[in-house]
Amino acid sequence: MLNGSKDPERPKQAVILAAGRGSRLVPYTDALPTALISIGGKSMVAHTISTLRRQGVQSFYLCRGWKGDVFDEHLSSLGDGVQLIDCPDFATTGMLESLRVALPHVRPGPLLVCYGDIIFRHSVARQLLETTGGIAAVVNAAAPGKESKGFNEVEVVAATGTGPDRTIRRIGKGRRVSECDCAGEFAGLVKFSTSGRAIMEEVVRRLFQEDKSCTGQAWSLPWWLEPVGRASLCDLLQLMADEGICISLAMVFGGWHEVNTPPDLTRAWNDTALFLSEEDTVTQVKAMGACLLSEANDLKRPLPIVAKELNVNLERLExxxxxxxxxxxxxxxMRKMSEVYAVPLNDLWLDADDTDAGVRVFTMEASESSARILDRKDRTGSRTPYYEYRDAAMSRCSQFRPEWIKVLRVVASGDPLDPDVQMNNGHLMMQTTLFIGPVDFYYTDRHGRVHRKEMNTGDSNYISPFVPHSFTARAGSPEAIIIAVTYGGAVRRAFTELSRVGAKQVAALAGDSRNPEEARECVLKRCLAAECLSPAELVSALAPGVAEGRAWELLRGAEASSNEIQSLADVLNVRVSDLLVSPLEDEEEVVVTYAEKSQQHARRMNGYVLLPGARTRHQPDLKTFDLEVLESATPGESLSCGLHxxxxxxxxEAVELRWSTRLGASRATILRPGDSSYIAPLVEHSFSVLPGAAQEPGMNGAACGKGRHLFLVRIPGQLSGETLAEFATFSTHGRERVGAETVQWYN
Known part of the structure; x- marks a missing residue:
């Protein structure tokens, strides 16, 4: 039996299968069903309903089982048109039984069926609805489950045919599909036209009659469907494919997550484009439009010319x-713009804002779900556990890469050369670290000497890029933990250009701040090359204010007096500050700040005590604090700065984090021990005492800071001091157009 229909009907109703226990997501599902787990500030099922509503779906039949009464509390937040369907036998049956129970409640006509533990972009739903055929299933060619769960644990799809005429041949787990034959992973979304639904319901009817009443029909139940009560949606689709029913493939690549394990949940939390609201989407797209208009102005091309050269409809650009x-x-x-003109895609594409009005919170549970253990060699040459890593709050809006790290290797010798201490090779990112518990910190200086520092709760450090370092525990208890916050500076932001030029050439341009004479010589060479001046011409231009011999000394890197550096700046047409070099002293490659020293410089506010952590003059915008929230913080003072x-x-002890949106609204959440958050620049925020909050050490055990202690790290983003100094020179008549271009460059 074939179903070759090209039925264009768009379903206006959907069945959401959300009755299961979600046992692999324990403890998240101890108190609520999987579909109600929050991602991006909304439950998964709320995202699904919102996404499908944008595609014209109006009625939703939500099958509930495990913790089904919790849906009652959330029903009003899901909007109109949602009907709850009880599946009383959910504990002993599969998804097909949930579908069978729901079908009598669904009005006639085309229908969508989807899993309750998935989250997907609008484009995925649109691709399904635009796929022809009476029955179509979404297949994710990226097949993320292959890497995260293993190939045998994925509902894989094998297809027959070519191009748009491909149909499903095999679907589900254990269908004897090889990886080379795999078209992708079933995404838990199926569309049935009116005729396709009739075929599906007939198959369901036959299945359950065969299983329960043995009507004596000519066909028998396939062995892999027994018992049919535990059958899955894939089992139904496989049976239909075996009977010759055509099931079209709606192919997508990414933009979808199935969330049935903690790592799945972490990945979904980090995929911000999945949960953009309609307003967020408009904001992001409008901002990209402003970038395009700004580039068109710079290219001196009105929009009609851009549309013609990109072969894009002008109305589409508008x-x-x-x-x-x-x-x-x-x-x-944007891709077409980058292909046609010499404009980097990075200058046009804007990542979605993954924050909630400038704040992103990462809970202790989310951190625990990302845990992974890394091994390193010990003194015997065997690889044994060294660190346990867990993620902390990150945002696409900043350069932070923070990690919670439990130090697993215990080294009691106190010897920095102990063979159980395994140094890393250093890394590109700068690092500042908070220590919790008895941790030994090791690093190798530029002379090859290995240093060991005994660190305890509240101590901190700063590590320059590519300095080899390591951490070990001094004792097995209490826990030895570090909060390692790595981040990229100006070099990281210039990574694309640096990789094209080459590190060797960049090193020749920059010199080495450890050798100030060399660094000053390199600065003058750069300025001379930019001005097309020879050294002899510079010497001549400096005369008579700077003697010839002295001028040549300056060119070889001698330190200039204030008058001499002003003369150099005048000749080279640069600022005095452009010629200054800050030498990097030996003790500045790695900076260690003990809590006792921080306490000596403590600054008390009405609601907080601020203890400054490790600092370096070579990163003047890096600010670290141990912020203690006092009993008087009811609420605490409002904080805001231009840093991330x-x-x-x-x-x-838990505290309240409260912040203000750009429109003046107030948001609040609770930060518990082990939670972390990201706060965007210029977002006003405060920390306050929670009356009656219990003591809970969170992930940090007995080594945690007592009371309400927060580790604050502030770093610059793209809005560095250099950027702001340039912006300050712009005409006040057009500043509001920066990053938000709205007009053509001429009338």
């Missing part, structure tokens, strides 16, 4: 400027 396109469609235009802020709660 929709982009208004934010009335999908993000994926906007990206297509990372917050980690290493104390033992």
């Amino acid at each position: 929709c982009l400027l208004k934010g009335n396109l999908e993000v994926s469609d906007a990206l297509d235009i 802020t990372f917050v980690y709660h290493f104390g033992s």
